Amino acid sequence: MVAGVLSLLVLCLTGYGWTQYHNLVAGLHTSDALGGDTKSVNGDTNILIMGLDSRLDENGNALPQDIYDALHAGDQQDGGNNANVLMLLHVPGDGSKATSLSIPRDDYVDIPGCPDGQCKGKIKQAYGLAFDQKAKQLANQGGDKGQREQQEREAGRKAEIDTVRQFLGGVTVDHFAEVTLVAFFQIAQVVQPITVCLNENTQDTYSGANFRQGQQQINASQAVAFVRQRRDVVHPQLNFTDLDREVRQQAFISSLAYQLKQGGVFTNPSQLQGILNVAKQNMAVDAGLDLMSFAGQAANLTGGNISFVTLPIVKFGKNSSGEDVNIVDVAQVQAAVRQLIGGPAPATSAPATSSAGSGSQPAQATVDVVNGTSRTGLAATVSHALAAKGYTAGTTSTDAHHVSRTVVYYGSGGSTSASAVAKLLGGVTTEHDTTVPAGHVRVVVGTAFTMPTALAGSGGGAPGGSPSTTPSSGPPDTSAPPSGLSGGGIPCVK
Incomplete structure (x- = not known):
């Protein structure tokens, strides 16, 4: 073909x-x-x-x-x-x-x-x-x-x-x-x-x-x-x-x-x-x-x-x-792809930030999610998964312009919450944005985003959860x- x-x-x-x-x-x-x-x-x-x-x-x-x-x-x-x-x-x-x-x-x-x-x-x-x-x-x-x-x-x-x-x-x-x-x-x-x-x-x-x-x-x-x-x-x-x-x-x-x-x-x-x-x-x-x-x-x-x-x-x-x-x-497959044809580097976990100190927000902030891809329903899927982790679900929307990377934006005093959310999402980038309201963080999901297994298992999948897999009695390990x-x-x- x-x-x-x-x-x-x-x-x-x-x-x-x-x-x-x-x-x-x-x-x-x-x-x-x-x-x-x-x-x-x-x-x-x-x-x-x-x-x-x-x-x-x-x-x-x-x-x-x-x-x-x-x-x-x-x-x-x-x-x-x-x-x-x-x-x-x-x-x-x-x-x-x-x-x-x-x-x-x-x-x-x-x-x-x-x-x-x-x-x-x-x-x-x-x-x-x-x-x-x-x-x-x-x-x-x-x-x-x-x-x-x-x-x-x-x-x-x-x-x-x-x-x-x-x-x-x-x-x-x-x-x-x-x-x-x-x-x-x-x-x-x-x-x-x-x-x-x-x-x-x-x-x-x-x-x-x-x-x-x-x-x-x-x-x-x-x-x-x-x-x-x-x-x-x-x-x-x-x-x-x-x-x-x-x-x-x-x-x-x-x-x-x-x-x-x-x-x-x-x-x-x-x-x-x-x-x-x-x-x-x-x-x-x-x-x-x-x-x-x-x-x-x-x-x-x-x-x-x-x-x-x-x-x-x-x-x-x-x-x-x-x-x-x-x-x-998945990690093995993606590593093989990078070795063979290049591509985005794997995400690294963002360092944890202490919640102590003045100006920090509660870890369980309200999370607004923007879908920056052509994947229908992705913002709702991410929002649902984060809500299962204790975050308050905010607005979900789809941006007409697609982006490749996923970023968690935060306003004044919101760096702690943003870092926590970024870590849950696989260690994505965080950036300061004065348009983000107090008590909120805004997740803009890009085309390179892959739902982390731990997050998907906590509510990011379909109703009823994802099917489990069991080994078959077929050919040996390949x-x-x-x-x-x-x-x-x-x-x-x-």
Whole structure:
């Protein structure tokens, strides 16, 4: 799916791509879901790729039956609106090697804004929960079905982007691309056959996978099975897990990018037009993505100047409903992200301040909360969590301007209360502000904010609290540093 997006960018480097550029932009679905997020520094670019599990097109319509037959993934009743593929592509501004971070879809994380009343879940579910919440709000409004679909998708995009930002420690998302399952299939149709390589024979009736050891050429239908396979019914000793699918996706992208570069696809008008048509039908990008300006950065990715990494999990487990989830160490994940692509430094706890002395306020001050992000309901969530710690809930509001960092502001004599609140919020910054009333502190929550576990457990989650997780009896502990593969060829994988 990343290769499909990158191929669109590389079109801009060819004469044919230049002449078709305005036609491409005019036909793409565009979105304002990113809001006013700050941009990456030093010319770096981060692009979030979201691959939807939906068996529908970008407008929410059913697909032709022959496509369902080829996909081997059910029909319009199957799938859903979860973001089953999540990759963050980091392209350094200095032209050095790019990095693609695969985020396992079942990572059990906090979901900002608690869409549909669910504050914790699989990271892939943020899109679907927000989509469903918006659909319920629009159910009785009538109007055009296509317009409602796009509003619902826009809500899903915002929720998924904010969830990924928070989980990865406040990384900046400069752009995003949303790809449906059928778009992946259609791109594979344009460039088939695709060469892949496997370490052993493998077969799976669920996904339709049936591959032999070694290099082989596959068609579009087989490509879908290749990236979806996560079990083997004939060779159980291979012990497939959902994480193996992440590596399959990385290997496919590397193989396809290599093939596009070697096979002359970028000088083939028929294939280029086919890719353009797919982009218009079943993909969406943020409105701020300028393909022409980004083409220079993306040009060398098909040459292999990219590494693929799967972010680590601690173990497989189950939530209180019995669903399979990945138990993650958020600090470990965020440290890995900082090591791989940079990003905000971890918050440090503010020093405790003695409440003794003249002019100090009571620790339990009134707390006003301002939501400086696009996460719906975040101010109320933070206010509720602080109220559970004994603070008086003040006003909650949403600022039209988004900010990246979280700050606790205080007025005259309010430094003690501000420091205490800042410590509860994970050691965020405190600043003096003469507009804050006496007896109050004002929390402005930024896009990099992650609800501390201790605070979430005291009332920051959904009604009834967050589900607990228990170890499963499945594969052994998978705790490991981030691992992946390098681009530039056709890697052999499980």
